[in-house]
Amino acid sequence: MALIQIAEPGQSTTAHQHKLAVGIDLGTTNSLVATVRSGDVATLADDDGQHLLPSIVHYGEKGIDVGLSAQQHSVSDPFNTIVSAKRFMGRGKEDIAAEDSHYAYEFAETDSVVPRFKTRAGNVSAVEVSAEILKALKKRAVDTLGDELNGAVITVPAYFDDAQRQATKDAAKLADINVLRLLNEPTAAAVAYGLDTGNEGVIAVYDLGGGTFDVSILRLNKGVFEVLATGGDSSLGGDDFDYEIAQWVISQAKLTNLDSPAIKRLIMQQARSAKEALATEESIEIKLDIDDCQWLGTLTRDTLKELLTPLVKKTLMSCRRALRDADVDKEAINEVVMVGGSTRTLLVRELVAEFFECELLTSIDPDKVVATGAALQADVLVGNKPDDEMLLLDVIPLSLGIETMGGLVEKIIHRNTGIPAAKAQDFTTYKDGQTAMAIHVLQGERELVSDSRSLARFELRGFPPQVAGAARIRVTFQVDADGLLIVSAREENSGVEASVDVKPSYGLEDAEIESMLRASMDHAEEDMHIRSLREQQVEAERVIEALDSALAKDADELLSAEEKTEIMNARQALVDIKSGSSVDEIEQTIKKLEATCENYIARRMNSNIKIAMQGHSIEEYSSDIKSEAEES
Amino acid sequence: MTKDILSSNFFELFDLPVSYAVDLQKAQQQYMELQKQVHPDKFANASDQEKRLSMQQTSWINEAFTTLKDDVLRATYLLKLKGTDINLENETTMDAVFLMQQLEMRERLENIKQESDPLDVLDSMAKEIKLMATEMMQGFADCYASEQTEQAREWIRKLQFMQKAKKEINLRTAELEDELMS
Numbered sequence: 176m177a178l179i180q181i182a183e184p185g186q187s188t189t190a191h192q193h194k195l196a197v198g199i200d201l202g203t204t205n206s207l208v209a210t211v212r213s214g215d216v217a218t219l220a221d222d223d224g225q226h227l228l229p230s231i232v233h234y235g236e237k238g239i240d241v242g243l244s245a246q247q248h249s250v251s252d253p254f255n256t257i258v259s260a261k262r263f264m265g266r267g268k269e270d271i272a273a274e275d276s277h278y279a280y281e282f283a284e285t286d287s288v289v290p291r292f293k294t295r296a297g298n299v300s301a302v303e304v305s306a307e308i309l310k311a312l313k314k315r316a317v318d319t320l321g322d323e324l325n326g327a328v329i330t331v332p333a334y335f336d337d338a339q340r341q342a343t344k345d346a347a348k349l350a351d352i353n354v355l356r357l358l359n360e361p362t363a364a365a366v367a368y369g370l371d372t373g374n375e376g377v378i379a380v381y382d383l384g385g386g387t388f389d390v391s392i393l394r395l396n397k398g399v400f401e402v403l404a405t406g407g408d409s410s411l412g413g414d415d416f417d418y419e420i421a422q423w424v425i426s427q428a429k430l431t432n433l434d435s436p437a438i439k440r441l442i443m444q445q446a447r448s449a450k451e452a453l454a455t456e457e458s459i460e461i462k463l464d465i466d467d468c469q470w471l472g473t474l475t476r477d478t479l480k481e482l483l484t485p486l487v488k489k490t491l492m493s494c495r496r497a498l499r500d501a502d503v504d505k506e507a508i509n510e511v512v513m514v515g516g517s518t519r520t521l522l523v524r525e526l527v528a529e530f531f532e533c534e535l536l537t538s539i540d541p542d543k544v545v546a547t548g549a550a551l552q553a554d555v556l557v558g559n560k561p562d563d564e565m566l567l568l569d570v571i572p573l574s575l576g577i578e579t580m581g582g583l584v585e586k587i588i589h590r591n592t593g594i595p596a597a598k599a600q601d602f603t604t605y606k607d608g609q610t611a612m613a614i615h616v617l618q619g620e621r622e623l624v625s626d627s628r629s630l631a632r633f634e635l636r637g638f639p640p641q642v643a644g645a646a647r648i649r650v651t652f653q654v655d656a657d658g659l660l661i662v663s664a665r666e667e668n669s670g671v672e673a674s675v676d677v678k679p680s681y682g683l684e685d686a687e688i689e690s691m692l693r694a695s696m697d698h699a700e701e702d703m704h705i706r707s708l709r710e711q712q713v714e715a716e717r718v719i720e721a722l723d724s725a726l727a728k729d730a731d732e733l734l735s736a737e738e739k740t741e742i743m744n745a746r747q748a749l750v751d752i753k754s755g756s757s758v759d760e761i762e763q764t765i766k767k768l769e770a771t772c773e774n775y776i777a778r779r780m781n782s783n784i785k786i787a788m789q790g791h792s793i794e795e796y797s798s799d800i801k802s803e804a805e806e807s
Numbered sequence: 808m809t810k811d812i813l814s815s816n817f818f819e820l821f822d823l824p825v826s827y828a829v830d831l832q833k834a835q836q837q838y839m840e841l842q843k844q845v846h847p848d849k850f851a852n853a854s855d856q857e858k859r860l861s862m863q864q865t866s867w868i869n870e871a872f873t874t875l876k877d878d879v880l881r882a883t884y885l886l887k888l889k890g891t892d893i894n895l896e897n898e899t900t901m902d903a904v905f906l907m908q909q910l911e912m913r914e915r916l917e918n919i920k921q922e923s924d925p926l927d928v929l930d931s932m933a934k935e936i937k938l939m940a941t942e943m944m945q946g947f948a949d950c951y952a953s954e955q956t957e958q959a960r961e962w963i964r965k966l967q968f969m970q971k972a973k974k975e976i977n978l979r980t981a982e983l984e985d986e987l988m989s
Contacts, residue, residue, distance in 0.1 A: 558851070595865045597870070
């Protein structure tokens with residue numbers, strides 16, 4: 176323990192060697208990249224001065240376009256233009272049925288559980304689409320800053336589950352980006368505001384993006400951001416506002432022919448423009464001019480309010496739940512940080528202010544605030560600010576558990592537990608001679624397996640046959656600082672390492688996940704050994720040092736030549752063995768040395784007590800006490 | 808030398824006396840201090856080995872803090888330190904009068920919508936639960952101090968009911984409030 180905290184001399188003085196680290200907000204609608212340059216944090220613009228990169232990828236005849244140039248193809252070439260790919264990150268085929276009613280996508284028929292968009296560049300997954308966006312942002316950073324990228328903090332909605340987080344990390348891997356940390360978006364926003372104002376107290380972060388809603392309750396204290404609770408809805412956002420408006424347009428214009436994806440996209444785009452215009456205007460005209468339908472209508476703020484209030488209220492329910500989870504009264508909230516483009520909608524601000532009855536923080540551009548916070552943390556993580564006190568303590572948004580008899584979920588790590596978190600649970604066999612066990616890992620708050628998100632299936636095999644109920648299978652859940660789950664399992668009685676097989680998850684292929692899991696299990700073993708070896712070595716060094724300093728003081732007075740030789744021999748034995756790799760041997764040798772020194776230690780203690788008592792009067796002690804009292 | 812985090816018990820780790828009453832404010836401060844030393848963010852550039860150790864230590868600190876803050880977990884942990892393992896899942900109180908009380912409360916919760924002002928009833932039920940829990944916690948603390956392990960264990964079993972009831976009441980309140988809002 177102590178070893179890892181001792182910095183090499185001079186290592187922390189390399190502050191001038193500034194490393195390039197960025198914060199990336201990989202959004203549903205727009206993405207951004209930000210960095211800290213000479214102490215100032217800023218988002219980076221493209222050649223045309225645009226900071227926001229639309230999260231749209233076009234697979235064209237001549238290659239891949241990302242951003243605005245891709246957006247131009249959204250209506251003319253919808254199937255090759257992937258929008259809102261984030262909504263599909265870490266999702267399975269069964270999840271997409273509800274989604275594709277909003278947008279036009281064409282999914283490929285494949286054997287994989289991961290849905291793939293059919294494009295002219297082949298069948299691509301959401302992870303690959305996201306990787307294209309990340310590559311574009313990485314290029315922007317490298318071009319602007321003229322340096323190699325050391326690492327990035329990538330933000331994810333706080334409410335993202337394990338599969339969605341893993342998918343995000345996979346996308347970064349494909350884009351060849353070193354991920355310093357996955358950071359929750361609301362936490363990033365709090366950092367962006369917190370450092371500016373040196374806030375103390377409890378705050379709420381209300382983050383309504385294009386496709387997701389997050390709320391977090393945080394306690395701010397001397398640079399520490401402690402997330403008390405987080406909640407939200409991973410499929411509710413500004414896109415849904417657009418959808419409601421589009422539905423209204425469709426019903427007003429009495430449109431019937433809606434099979435064309437181009438028309439769907441066109442109406443969605445008009446709906447969005449209308450929504451944005453109503454942030455400043457009282458009403459807006461919408462004009463449709465499609466083959467067999469010409470329509471002109473007016474959308475007023477009042478109508479907008481009617482359309483959107485149910486959706487905004489849904490977000491407020493999540494807020495209330497987060498408050499309850501945090502065990503914080505609404506009155507205790509000092510400020511509400513507003514994040515995400517959808518918080519520009521006036522109705523949202525109005526209803527949120529009414530709900531929390533406090534000031535809304537909107538001074539930082541709600542589109543840029545997340546990337547800004549991520550850049551600040553990236554700067555700290557990469558080591559540019561070694562003395563910084565900032566620390567983010569986050570929680571896991573959804574409970575993790577295991578399937579038990581009868582299709583029920585037994586929760587192992589509960590939601591809103593501080594991360595990193597680890598928990599072990601023992602299971603046993605129910606049949607005589609059983610040598611394998613299936614373990615199904617789930618995430619979510621529901622009681623039934625069928626209502627929860629399936630993360631992985633394991634088969635623990637190869638432990639020796641025993642009587643039913645005798646085997647002790649310890650399954651360990653470890654959630655890291657990115658909120659990602661690592662599962663390991665072993666049969667404790669036999670100590671035999673059993674193999675772990677992982678069945679489909681979302682994102683990576685089975686084989687890849689399997690090898691990753693194997694690797695982490697092997698490492699855990701290895702780590703345990705290395706750690707206990709280091710501990711014993713440190714202990715050996717400590718014993719030798721203590722002995723040497725004692726011998727230097729009073730060896731001649733208290734020990735015979737023979738005794739001294741004996742001790743020195745035992746000491747030498749420990750010196751010889753401590754650089755070896757056997758934990759047991761080192762431990763045994765320490766014990767031997769301690770036993771050899773037993774008499775010496777006893778004599779030293781006695782002699783010390785005697786010295787302490789000799790030649791001192793009570794007065795001297797009391798005068799010591801007195802002078803100490805005077806000094807203080 | 809920094810104390811070995813992984814082999815410290817939760818009270819030692821937080822520099823608190825081993826007792827049922829805990830100074831939560833001090834625990835909170837100590838939690839922050841510990842996190843500042845071992846959190847993975849402090850090791851983002853370290854070796855994989857150090858990263859993993861930091862993750863394990865932070866996990867342990869988080870578990871310790873969760874345990875110390877929770878009235879039932881803390882009680883269970885105290886008995887565990889004395890060599891008494893409790894499996895809360897498989898244990899329940901046999902106190903018939905108490906169980907009857909719980910059953911009645913449950914029924915009342917299930918039919919809460921029939922009350923004229925359900926939110927008000929939930930509120931007073933929550934207060935009642937809190938009062939009972941406080942008594943039980945005192946009961947546990949006394950028995951723990953006087954080494955009456957079996958008695959102490961019985962208090963934990965009952966206290967667990969209070970926690971569940973509190974959760975249930977919160978859930979019902981949330982449902983009702985949501986209904987009122989939409």
